[in-house]
Every structure is written in structure tokens, then in C-alpha cells.
Amino acid sequence: MISLFKTGSKSLLGVDIGSSYVKLLGLSKHAGNPHVDCYSVVPLPEGAVIDNNVQDVPVVAEALEKALRLANTRIKHAATSVPTSVVIVKQLEFSKSFSEDELEDQIKVEADQFIPYPLDEVAIDFQIQGESESSPDLNEILLVACRQDSIQSREDSVNGSGMICDVIDVDTYAIERIFPVLSETHDLLQKTVGLVDIGASSMTLYVLEQGEVIYSREQAFGGNDLTHSLTQVSDLSIDEVERAKKTNTLSDELVQGYIAPFKQTTAQQISRSIQFYYSSGTHGEIDTLLLMGGIAALPGIDAAVSRELGIKTEVADPFSAMTIDSRINRHKFDPEAPSLVLACGLALRSFAE
Template sequence: MTNLFKTKSKPLLGVDIGSSFVKVLGLSQLSKGYKIDSYAVVHLPEGAVIDNNVQEVPIVAEALKKGVRISGSRNKMAITSVPASVVIVKDLEFSRSFTEDELEEQIKVEADQFIPYPLDEVAIDFQIRGQSATDPEINDVLLVACRQDSVQSREDSVNGAGLQCDVIDIDTYALERTFPLLSESHDLEGKTVGLIDIGASSMSLYVLEEGKVVYSREQVFGGNDLTHNLSQVADMSADEVERAKKEGSLPEDLVRGYVEPFKQTAAQQISRSLQFFYSSGTHAELDILLLSGGVSALSDLDKTVEQELGINTQVANPFSGMKLGSKVNRTKFEADSSSLLLACGLALRSFEG
């Protein structure tokens, strides 16, 4: 079975494989808090990852290899994740009398009933969560399954970069892992939190209650359109545009003509996503919105969203209490930090018991 729940043995390098960028992040634990030891963000060619699926393993592996080299990390043990959208999660109950081998066989039998793919095409793992609250002879078991090719392509990409992919996580679990840090930075205790992750080609809304994701929705919208438009009118490469956006060095006419309208569109797309959430009618209203992903680095996007939606909106920052290692350039890290939330959650897996 796939090591979705493998217990860490060494510090793990967090590897986030997105549609347009790969991100690597290394953390170490201090007596109080954490230190950022290494990080890098590397652009991917168009088509390398499509709809959350790695299409070109050698290209992604080469980008990751470049990222590890830029970061200066010597850590070879890595963790990456698959999107929740490609994962089936099921809570099951089994007798506590089963041995682990017997339980594994029983889980395969059970999985065959609700997984809509042949089992030889599926990666399956499980975690015994403990004794049932209603029956002392029963264990609660969490089953996770996804298509084998979704796992294999990411694992091959990481291994192809000269790393060892030790754990495959799920992105929602990794994001939940950042909640205690976000709570300290943004005063989230007792609040219903909307986390909006806006990447290059997609935007996801995660709603968290008591630090757990209770709702998620992904839609097609991202920063690629803005990047392509700016690249054409300014005769710049995509990498140059991304750098100029982060540095705030775009000419004022391009900011007025392209960036400001895009920020309004982003606010409208977020509003649309929230309407879907509220129409579900199953959870409380949001107390705060946190923005993450590369698009969230646009200057004053949080203010635009807050003004349009009337909700307290901030850029997610799990790093505010962390120390910076000697290999990390503060200016560059601060420009990239909003896109490193998932990589942070993955790296934090290193410090779980």
C-alpha cells in the first residue's frame, strides 16, 4: 500500500508541484518555533502539469532539481502531495481483533465496493484512528485511495530530481497543518476561516472550522491570463513578468490597464465561490478570508477583496514567527512567501509525533 500515512523518520523537504511552478521548502524545529532553512520557486513550462496531473515527468523533475540547487538544501528526503480532488476518503469500522495483515485484506474487500476503478489501478492506504467511541471492540479506520498514476507521476518527478519521495500527503491535510501558525498570525481562534488559494490556472476555496477543512471547491481561474496579457503587451517573458509583479516594478500604465482590472475580476471570482459555499447552507458565515497562492502577492489584492466583499481579508502568513536561515534571502522570500503555504504544511509533517 502507498505511504500516505507513513511516520516520518527524518526532516522532510516540502515539495509542492503546481500547474506553473514547483516550490521546495525546508524547515527545522527550534526550542520555540521553526527556522526556514531553504526554499526555491521554479517556473514550469506550459503543459508540464495539466488539471492537477503531471504530464511531463522529466520536465518537472528537472525543475525540481533546479529548485533544490537554488535552495542550497542538502536534504534528500522529501514529501509531496496529491490534490484532494483526486482522492477518495472513507471512514470505516473494523473489529480490533484483526491483525494488520488481516485488516489490509479486509480493507481491500471493502474498497472494492465503492472505488470506481479496478483496484490494481488504485493506490490505497489506511490509518487506524483508535477505538470507536460507541463500541470498544471496534477500531475507527480512515481509508484513502486515489488513482495510482496520480501518485506515481508525482513520486517519479520527485525521485527524478535526485530526492527520495518518502511520503505522499493530501493537500487539505497539509493546509490544516499550517492552521496553528496561521492562527497565531491572524487571530483565528474560534473563527470560521475561508482560505482562498489562487494559483496560475485554478482557484480553490477551503473553509476551516476549528482548524479542519469542512468545505472545499475548485474553479478555473488564475494568474496565467494576466501573465500572458502582460507578456504580450510588454514584450516580456513569463518569468520576467512574474518577477516584475513580485517586485512591483511594472510600468504604471500596465498596472492601471491590466493589473487593477484583474484584481477586480479576482474579487468577483472569490465572491462567486463564496456564493456556492453559502448556498450549501451547512456551515456558519465566514469571519475572515485568508489569501494564498502566487496571485495573492499582487499589491493590495487583500484590500480590493475586502472592499468588494465586506469581509476582513488578509494575506496568509504562516512564517511571521519563524527565523530565517543564512541561505535564505529575506527580500526574495517575502515576495514568494504567499505561494509557499502548501509547501510549509508539507514540511511541517516532519515534526509530527
Template structure:
């Protein structure tokens, strides 16, 4: 769904296996302003691999998030997971207009989309002239099953949010990562030839996603089965707690004195091993550019000592992601809570930035 540049606020809605996140951005003095946000937990199994399995539970959590956020806008952007999107770069004659390209995609859909055309929604973007053939243009084609889009839009519609665009999770991450890189004072040479690449390490509830970015685009991705729930499981086993009790103890603190040595550091070291393995596989399969810098995101990225330990063991610069560094914050919001949640808000932020940045 195409969305033209707009001055109106947008609400990015990120639905993961553990939480529902809302972030509302608006324009202010040539920049962006955070108007409202909310994070609300989801029950286990309500969302599996970013696909909604228990719609009523997601609607309930989303309703609580909407009520807490006190949104100014009801215009929302949501994303399908990367696994649900079909992305292709195709070549068409440079003379074709947008209408011609759309008609050509429909006519040749069986070449590019492995589903019947009446079961998918698709969109495209011109990437420019073909690097070898001047009479051709490259087109980014993205398609998704209609049922995936319908599930998301009907869920948001149930809480009074108007879906004005459906994005892809990876595109939202690229958008916010470009902003993160641009905000760094020393970022001018980051993507020059020989200057190396940046890796985004996004630690969710169940997965550690490793993305390598070059020129603002994700060029390599790998998921590892390691996330915040494994730490909760370890707390539960070590201290003979229920999973819910362990989760509350992890969030609120107050664990016994041996928690750091007995539970936290072993988990952190396991996480670092997964990141190291992802780096090695990147270099083996696709790594023409050395990774110079790690951006840490996700709910478990701010674990005490994690960034420092990762820097020491990898020899790479590792920093916590904060997409809000150069944004104004509405006076109603708790700045401390927003800063604590910032590393987990990348996808929501990238969605809310669509047509605003």
C-alpha cells in the same frame, strides 16, 4: 505511506502548473527552523492540473531548485492532488487492530475503491469511536493509483531526493492552516460553536481554490478558473507583449503608469467576484457556519491593493498567509525573499511539517 514523528529534517516538494517549490524544515529549540528553500519556474504545459506531463522539464526545474537550496536533508515528502486521491470514512468494529483493519480493507476493497486493488496504494488513520455506535470506530481511508505515486517518486529520485512519504495536497493544507490559526492571538474562539469558519483562498497560476476550514479540517472546496496567468494574459494583450515578456514585466515591475487602472484593478475585481461567488455557493450548499475570516495564499495573493479591496467589498477580515511567522530562519537565507514567497509556500510547508510538528 506512514511516517513516524522524526527529529530529522524534511523537504516539502510542491509541484504546480507554474513552479517547483522546495522547503526544508528542521527542529530547533522546541520549534521549527527553515533550513533552506527554493522556487523555480516551469514551462507552460509541463504540469497540467498538478499532474506531470513533461517529466524531463520538471526534473530539470527540480534539479535547479535542489542546487540553489543546498539542502541538508534528502528526505522528501510530496503530494498527489486532491483529484487523484480517493478519501472515504468507513466504520469497522472497535476491537480491530491495525493489521486487522488493513486486512479488512483489502478484503472489502471493491466497496470503497473504484479500481483493482493491485493498481492502488492505500493508507488509513483511526478517527476515534463512532459518534452513534460505541462498538464501532471510524477510519479515514485514502487510496491513490500507483501510477500517480510512481510518477512523483521517480521524478524526485532523478534528482537524488528520497521520498519518505506521499501525502495528499488537502491534508498538507490542513496541517499548515491549523498552525496558522494557532499562531493568531485571537484565535481561541475561532472554531467555537457560532464563532464562524475560516476560508483559505489559494490563488494559483490557473485556479483560485476556495477552501472552508472548520476544526482544522477542510469541509468545503471549490475551484474557479481564475489565476495569475489571466493577469499575464491581460498584460500581454493590453501592451502588445509576448506572454513571456508580460510575465517578466509582471514580476520585475516597470510597467506603464496606466497599468494599475487599466489592467491590475480589473483583474483584482474579477478575482474578488470569483471569491464572492464561491462564498455564495458555500452558503447555499453547505454553509452552516458563517465565514468570518479569509486567509489569502498563492502567488497572486500579494497583488497591490488586493487584500484591502477584498476587505472593503466582502466586509470580512482578509490577511496574507505567512506560515513562517513563528519559525526561525537559517542565517544563509534571504529573509526578504522568503517573506515575499511565503503566501505561495503553504503546501510545501505543510508537507515539510509532516512528522515534525
């Protein structure tokens, strides 16, 4: 059986390979508290990552190599992840009497029933979660499966950059890992929290209760739509639009004509996503929304979403609960912070047991 989640217990750089940027972040502990040692954000050319799959390993590896250089760190080991949407998770029950080998065989038989790919193309991992509630003779097993090539291309990209890929995680678990840190800054105790990651091409709503992801759904929506509209109506190239968005140097006309309506559209997309969540079953009502990903860096997006949805909305900020290295330029770091949340959740693997 192939191991999906390699484990490591050393300092790890969190590496988030998105469709438009690679994000890298390194943490250490100072007096018991997380400390941001380094970070970098490097753009990817169009087409390098499509539909959550790395299409061009050498190009992504080159961007990661640049990211490693810019981060200026001695840490080389890395944790990266696959998006939740490419992973199949299933809760199963098996007799406690199975040996490890027998259990692996049984899991393969079981997995063959619900995984829509040939098993030799799939990476499968499982975790024994404890005794089943239905019988003391059974164990609950969490099975996680993902197409082998989705993992391999990410691992090859990281390894091709000069880093050493120690961990391939799933975005959901990085989100769960960052949640306690977010709770230190935001009032999330006893709340049903919707965490929305809005990137360049996709938006994912995670709903968390007691720090556990109880629901997640990805939809095709993101900053690319805005970037493309802006290139069409101005004489700016994609790179220039990206830079202007990040430095808030777009003309007032473009801000009024395009950024403001885009915030409204984002709010409507989140609303739609939440409707899907409510229609999925009997889960609790969302008390608070947290926004992350590059689009969460748009000034005033939290207020626009809150106004449209009538739900308390904040930009996810794990870094207020951390110290930031004095070598890091805060004028550059702060506007990038929302897009670094996932990389931060991955870097937290450094402190995992």
C-alpha cells in the same frame, strides 16, 4: 495494500509541485521554534503539469533538481503532496474484531463500491481513528484513495531530481498542519476560516473550523489568465511578464488596465466559491479569509477581496511566527512567501510524531 502516506521522522524538504512553479522549503527548529533554513522557487515550462497531473516527469525532475541546487541545502529527503481534488476520502466503520489482514480485505471490498477506477490502479491507505460513536464494537476508519499514477509521477519527479521522496501527503493535511502556525499571527481562535490558495491555474477554497478542514473545493481560475492577457497586450514574453509581475515593474498603464481588474475578478471568483460552500450544507459563516498561493502576493489583493466581500481578509503569513535564516535574502523571500505556504506545511512533516 499500497501505502499512500509513507512515514518518516527526519528533516524533510517540503516540495510543492504546482502547475507553473515548483516550490521548495526546508525547516529546522531553533530553541523550539521553526526556523526557515532554505527555500527556492523555480518555474515549470507550460504543459509539464496539467490538470493537477505531472505530464512530463523528466522536465519536472529537472526543475526540482535546480530548486534543490538553489536551496543550497544538505537535506535530501522530501515530503510532497497530491492535490485534494485528486483524492477520495471516506469515513467507514468496521468491527474491532478484525485482524489487520481481515480489515485490509474488508476495506478493499468496501473501496471497490465507491472508487470509480479498477482497484489495481488505485493507492489506498487507511487510518484507525478510534471507537465509533454509534457502537463500542466498531472502529471509525478514515480511508484515503488516489490513482496510483498521480502519486507515482510525483514521486518519480522528486526521486529523479536527486531528492528522496519519503512522504506523499495530501494538500488538505499540509493545510491543517500549517493552521496552528497561522493562528499565531492571525486572530483565528474560535473562527470559521476560509483559506484560499490561488495559483496559476487553480483556486482552492478550504474552510477550517477548530483547525480542521471541513470543506474544500477547487475551481479553474488563476494567474495564467492574467499572464496571457498581459502577453497579448504588451510585447513581453511569458517569462518577462512573470518577472515583471513578481518585481512590480509592470507599467502603470498595465497595472491600471489589467492588474486592478484582475484583483476584482479574483474577489468575484472567491465570492462564487464561498456561495458554493454555503449552499453545500449547514456549516458556519466564514469570519476570516486568508489568501495564499502566488496570486496572494499581488499588492493590495487582500484589501480588494475584503472590500468586495465584506469579510476580514489577510494574506496568510506563517513566517512571522518563525525565524528566517540570515543567508536568506528577505527582499527576494518576502514577495514569494505567500506562494511558499503549502511547501511550508509539507516541511512541517519534519516535526510530526
